[in-house]
Amino acid sequence: MSVSEREKSYEWQVEDARAGQRVDKFVTAQGEWSRSLVQSWIAEKRVTVNARAVKANYRLQRGDRVALRVPPPEHLAVTPEEIPLDIVYEDADIVVVNKPRGMVVHPAPGHHTGTLVHALLAHCGNLSTINGVYRPGIVHRIDKDTSGLLVAAKNDSAHASLASQLSAHTVERSYTAIVHGDMGHERGTVDAPIGRNPNQRQEMAVVRKNGKRAVTHFVVREKFKGYTLVDCRLETGRTHQIRVHMAFIGHPLVGDPKYGPKKNRFSIQGQALHARTLGFTHPRTGEEMTFEAPLPQDMVDILNRLRRESGL
Structure with missing residues (x-):
């Protein structure tokens, strides 16, 4: 095994400024690792505090010694496939x-x-x-x-x-969605925590217990008979966030197999949701970059049908 393939060890001492911080957040900030990856290492007892295994939500104290054992990299198990990309x-x-x-x-x-x-x-x-x-x-x-x-x-x-x-919530992520119902407001914000649905573990839901903060801002773009076209901007990024939030306020997404009506009268496979705008700072140059992608044809077809039905 080469040196690069060996397990690597790290150790840090907690200073005053980091006291009270969760151990998973602390370790994530020390290197180029995602928080979910650090949490998996904590579950595998690869992270210790004062030589003892802890949970991800452990709150650090001044002087704590945090140690991490990073496993050797696994050999890539995914085979490249020639699939057309846009x-x-x-x-x-x-x-x-x-x-x-x-x-x-x-x-x-x-x-x-x-x-x-x-x-x-x-x-x-x-x-x-x-x-x-x-x-x-x-x-x-x-x-x-x-x-x-x-x-x-x-x-x-x-x-x-x-x-x-x-x-840091500095990435711009805006979506366009077609939802059921006539929204009574031209714009608004849904600030409601999201977590696993306690009654259906395959779904997410707005939950007060063990839910994570989730914020979605929306603006109405166009109204039809029984449907509304909206733009949604994510402030946070929870699983199924827009789908759950729109259903929570009584306007589930058209075609949504989990959170919408069982019957779908439109020719779309899945929810009418499109990640339209993406903006971020380039990691090397520092340039502010923003990209936009036009609506896919299946959503264009639905909008054209709704305009005809609404006499627009």
Whole structure:
């Protein structure tokens, strides 16, 4: 085994400024690792405080000695696949893709081939390693049946920068959605915590207990008979956030198989949701970059039908 493939060890002493901070957040800030990866290491007891294993929510005290054992990198288990991609922008550090509806972002149970990761590996050759062998390059995700913009990192430095921007809520992420019902407000904000649905573990829901803060801002763009076209801007990035929030206020997304009506009268496979705008600071140059992707044809077709039905 080469030196680069050996387990690496780190140790830090907690200073006054970090006292009271969660151990998972503290360790994440020490290197180019995602918080979810650090949490997995904590679960594997690779992180200790004063030589004792702790939970991710342990609050550090002044003088604590935090140790981390980083496992050797796994050999990449995902085989590149030549799958057409809609590349919006690309350079040596990042690649911005307009993902089609129906494509899974990374391998997961039931989706071992045909994902965006498979396609990116074939296109780029190398991707960042921070998120492990099954999610190389993936900094953020959009649902399988949501279309639109996503940025992937080609190296760990770019990944760490983008992940930090997401954590600081400085990444611009705007979506366009078609929802059921006539919204009574032209704009608004949904500030409601999201967590696992206690009655249906495969779904997310607005929950007060163990929910994470979730904030979605929306603006009405166009109204039809029984439907509304809205723009949604994410302040946070919880799983299924827009879908859950819109359903919570009584306006579920058209075609949503989890949170919408069971009957779908439109020819769309999945929710009518499109990640339209993506903005961030380039990890190397510091340039402010903003990208936009036009609505996919399936949503255009729905809007044209609604305009006809509404006499617009």
